[in-house]
Amino acid sequence: MFFKNYRAVLFVGAVILAALFLFSYGLKYDAGQSLVQRLALGAAAPVQKLFTLCVESVGNAWTRYIRLVGLEEENRKLKTEIGELEARMTLYRQGHLEAQRLQALLSLAEREPYRFIAARVIGREQAALAKTLWIDKGEAQGLKPGMPVMALPGLIGRLTNVSLHSARVQLLIDEGSSADVLVERTRQQGMLRGAGSRGCVIRYISKIQDVREGDVILTSGLSNIFPKGLLVGKVVHTDRADAGMFLNIRVAPFADFTSLEEVLVLAGEKKDPFRERKAAK
Amino acid sequence: MMYYILLPFMAVVLVVLQSKLAEILFSGLVTLELSLIVVIYAGFRLELWKGAALSLVVGLAMDCLSGSLLGLFTLLYVFIFLLAWFVSSQIDSQRLYLIAGFSLVCSAAESLALVLLYQWVFGFDMVDKILPVLAPQTLLVSVLSVCFFYAMRRVERLLAYG
Numbered sequence: 254m255f256f257k258n259y260r261a262v263l264f265v266g267a268v269i270l271a272a273l274f275l276f277s278y279g280l281k282y283d284a285g286q287s288l289v290q291r292l293a294l295g296a297a298a299p300v301q302k303l304f305t306l307c308v309e310s311v312g313n314a315w316t317r318y319i320r321l322v323g324l325e326e327e328n329r330k331l332k333t334e335i336g337e338l339e340a341r342m343t344l345y346r347q348g349h350l351e352a353q354r355l356q357a358l359l360s361l362a363e364r365e366p367y368r369f370i371a372a373r374v375i376g377r378e379q380a381a382l383a384k385t386l387w388i389d390k391g392e393a394q395g396l397k398p399g400m401p402v403m404a405l406p407g408l409i410g411r412l413t414n415v416s417l418h419s420a421r422v423q424l425l426i427d428e429g430s431s432a433d434v435l436v437e438r439t440r441q442q443g444m445l446r447g448a449g450s451r452g453c454v455i456r457y458i459s460k461i462q463d464v465r466e467g468d469v470i471l472t473s474g475l476s477n478i479f480p481k482g483l484l485v486g487k488v489v490h491t492d493r494a495d496a497g498m499f500l501n502i503r504v505a506p507f508a509d510f511t512s513l514e515e516v517l518v519l520a521g522e523k524k525d526p527f528r529e530r531k532a533a534k
Numbered sequence: 535m536m537y538y539i540l541l542p543f544m545a546v547v548l549v550v551l552q553s554k555l556a557e558i559l560f561s562g563l564v565t566l567e568l569s570l571i572v573v574i575y576a577g578f579r580l581e582l583w584k585g586a587a588l589s590l591v592v593g594l595a596m597d598c599l600s601g602s603l604l605g606l607f608t609l610l611y612v613f614i615f616l617l618a619w620f621v622s623s624q625i626d627s628q629r630l631y632l633i634a635g636f637s638l639v640c641s642a643a644e645s646l647a648l649v650l651l652y653q654w655v656f657g658f659d660m661v662d663k664i665l666p667v668l669a670p671q672t673l674l675v676s677v678l679s680v681c682f683f684y685a686m687r688r689v690e691r692l693l694a695y696g
Binding site for chain 2: 264271277278301
């Protein structure tokens with residue numbers, strides 16, 4: 254009966270006594286080697302390992318994530334940098350190519366005894382093959398209709414329409430184009446006509462004349478439009494079987510009309526101080 | 535019976551968990567004494583037998599795993615549990631601010647007891663650690679006890695009503 258009534262009190266007392274006993278034992282003998290401590294440490298070790306593993310996994314994942322975020326940022330920066338560098342490289346490459354083209358044009362201008370006006374191609378006729386070009390120079394720069402237009406290595410056409418700051422170039426391959434030419438080797442003269450995608454054809458050279466594939470064609474200078482001796486193209490095909498008196502001669506112009514970017518307009522003869530002085534006398 | 539069998543393992547897990555959390559969150563500078571909160575909760579919500587056994591075992595686990603003097607935390611936790619058990623008849627555990635206040639008092643008392651006991655037993659002067667270490671620890675226990683009691687209330691409801 255006594256135990257039943259005071260069970261709680263007794264229990265509390267027992268617990269306090271147990272705690273006090275443990276504490277006093279710890280005070281007197283504790284060296285960290287008691288059985289309870291070893292058992293607790295043994296039980297805690299796997300738990301500790303498990304938690305450490307979890308923490309390390311999470312930590313590693315986090316570190317990897319942070320690194321990935323950093324990498325993503327770095328990747329974005331590098332991509333932007335690559336884009337900028339590529340743009341700059343394209344610019345440089347274009348500049349280099351332009352310099353090469355201009356140098357070639359300059360050599361042409363220096364070689365020929367004419368006064369040239371350099372112009373940039375700003376447009377092309379949207380046909381199967383470009384037959385006319387628009388250039389960025391016009392009357393204001395001294396251009397006039399009919400002026401010959403050259404690009405490496407020779408003649409490409411002539412000006413047809415000239416506005417204040419632009420002009421249209423009729424190319425040699427345009428069906429409406431014509432020029433007096435001669436065969437360099439035999440000095441045979443004929444009329445060069447545009448033939449569109451087939452290049453040009455020469456008319457009015459007799460079948461008895463000796464014209465071969467590979468012969469170079471030059472301007473004859475007979476008309477006042479083109480000066481004599483400008484390179485035009487090369488004979489690629491001759492046909493004698495055709496009915497009629499004249500040879501059917503196909504000429505491939507030297508210039509590539511599809512890739513023209515800069516041209517030279519032949520504005521007149523170069524001023525020769527020696528000749529001028531002689532004329533003045 | 536299952537409770538008493540699982541209790542030592544759960545106590546070990548709890549002590550390891552709190553030391554690991556303290557290591558992660560505070561780099562080991564402040565102890566995260568979840569075990570004290572559990573003991574206070576036991577005083578309020580568990581039967582005397584179960585709560586006393588819990589405080590005894592958790593205290594013992596703390597003693598064994600924290601490297602303190604054997605029986606020190608056992609004694610402190612038993613006293614704190616008994617205090618909480620007696621107080622539980624006076625304080626409504628639903629009022630969380632009272633729980634926060636009581637936890638603050640218990641934690642402060644524990645810290646003070648630790649300082650005094652260490653000074654008495656080993657002659658360590660731990661007074662300089664009261665402000666930088668023990669004070670934040672006490673506040674932390676107070677705040678966390680509110681969270682713990684709230685969470686456990688939800689769990690109890692869930693278990694009771696589904």
